[in-house]
Amino acid sequence: MNRAVAAIAASLTMLLAAPAAAAAVPTDLTRHAADAVAGSSVPAPAAIERQAVTAQLVSLASGAIDPSSRLSATVTATNRSAMPVDDVVLELELTEEPLADRAALDAFLAEPGSVPSRLAAQLPEPPDEPADQVSSAPEEGGLASDDEAEAPETVGSTIAAGAARTFTIGASPDELGLPSGRWGVYGAVLTLRTPTGDVPVDVLPLTWQGSAVPELRLAALTMAEGSSAATVLGASNVPGVASAVDPTLVTNALAFDSGLVERETWRLASGSPDLTSLARAEETSLMELALSLPAGTNLASIGRAPWLAAPAAIDAASTEAAVALGARATLALPDSAGYAQLVETADAALARDGDALVLVPDPGLSKSLAQFRPGTEAAKARALAESALLADEADGDPVLAVLDDSWRPSSSQPSAVLQTLMTAPWVEPLPVSELLEADPVDVELPANVAARADMPAEDVAALAGSLERLTTLAHATTDTDAARADWGAALLRGVEVSLRENPGVRDAAVAAAVAEADETLASLRIAESSDLNLLAETGEIPITVVNGLDHDVTVRVDLTSFSPNLQVLESPTVTVPANEEHAALVRVEAVSSDNVQVSVVLRSPEGQSVGDGQTFAVRVRADWGNAATAVFSVVLVLLLVAGLVRTARRGRRETRAEPAPAPDTAPDRDSENDDPYAEGADEAPAGPERTERD
Structure with missing residues (x-):
């Protein structure tokens, strides 16, 4: 039994100690797991439930190596079992030849095993095998003794039970076997080999600068709108990266925090209205509303910035409406209808149809920047590799990369992927305004594309009618612009471009917007x-x-x-x-x-x-009223006469003199005494003194 166990251990150790054989004929498990990792959208390709050991690439010194630099990758391996794991080896494989183009890069990342590769480095390094070592075999028909059956020297590391261990594998360009005098993009596979099976760590490209990579004139633009606008603005705060933003979402604080005051800034229509549907219905008042809504900041560089149209379809109707509304250019996003036909006729970053300029982003670079395994070292490595291969394809022509609403950065900190890309030695940042001054490729766009997804014309008419009535009402307020902006924003929710893919939800949104407008109109x-x-x-x-x-x-x-x-x-x-x-x-x-x-x-x-x-x-x-007035007047006159009469009577009584009291009666006297003044008569009776009057 002991001999059997020793023989099995020796066989496993020999497999781990034979790098050339492992490189030439990798196990099915390794390739299958690596392929699964490459096709996965989650960042860490490390965990397979039936295995006791998981591993993850935590840092990569650089995805681009030059003759003076050294490759360094750090991997953390975790043993989840209750037993230690011995003979653990970290291996780095590189493709034997550089990847020819971006299609080859995509194929390698999708299926690493489809491209021949070689072992470039391993950790721990294999022991030097003595030159005079001679393998001895037992005599024919005989059995090896216990002394002869010694297990080979262990070359791997040990990970204790329930513990984690960090591996940092490093190598110079010479040790990696990279050729001098030429550049190229190589596919790299990191694998952790254990006695219980191979654990895939990561699959990523490495860019080798044995000579100068061709220059890439790159214009990078991010689109900040909706609830993620603040996060996108922060993540795109990278020198050389322009931003197109809904100005109603930008405050003064956000503008300064995200560096908008120092960066190239473009304006988007507020609320992301469906320009294509509005243009085909020949009703653009809602677009005019979206462009007139006041910015959330008083910085003129944002509120008055030129605007870029981003229609749902790239056709003549949409681009002509954009020109009529004053757009500087139309963005042909890779997911928009008609984009494929445009690229077939204009393999350039700038096209022109009549008076309309159309910005055409590169779909491969734009998508990989926005969606390829965000937050991982592989994302940065792919951005470098893709841009290097694109520089070779562009042959000096400018290239545009646009990160639309599919880019969902997890943090408002500047994006590490964008920083890595824009600081690559071969990348020359190009402002979007300068790209628009380049010579465009003339094209003839179709009149209408994907009309079946358009909003019904009657819905557009209903929203436009509500806007007209609200605008009239706003003129009755003391602040017309503020009132129109407050009430009109609700109508824009019914015409969002994102609702094109869900007509049922769009119908409900239109009904709700019209009902809210009616309620506002009825409030006065x-x-x-x-x-x-x-x-x-x-x-x-x-x-x-x-x-x-x-x-x-x-x-x-x-x-x-x-x-x-x-x-x-x-x-x-x-x-x-x-x-x-x-x-x-x-x-x-x-x-x-x-x-x-x-x-x-x-x-x-x-x-x-x-x-x-x-x-x-x-x-x-x-x-x-006249009769009542006449009667009332007569009554007043009568009352007035009665009052005067009464007053006159009262006045006469008050001015009449009171009668004097009667004199006392004297007794009868003789005639001679009749004269009261006669001599000898008695004194005259007392009484009021009388005087003679005229």
């Missing part, structure tokens, strides 16, 4: 009123204006009489604060008694009708 109204009475030749009719909006409004109350028996003398203008109501008094004149129907509407200062009108009746009884 005239309060319902019962019939009114007018009992005089002139008077005022009260009209209550209800403002349920979040903006102050100034409106003219326009009352119309449907009978000549009631004349409207004036239409007052009133200002109603937000979420309040106000009674406006309309002066009218009655010509004759009648039951008159009147209507009242609210108008903006420009005279346009806003909100729904109201109709009610006014009972005009001017003769009743």
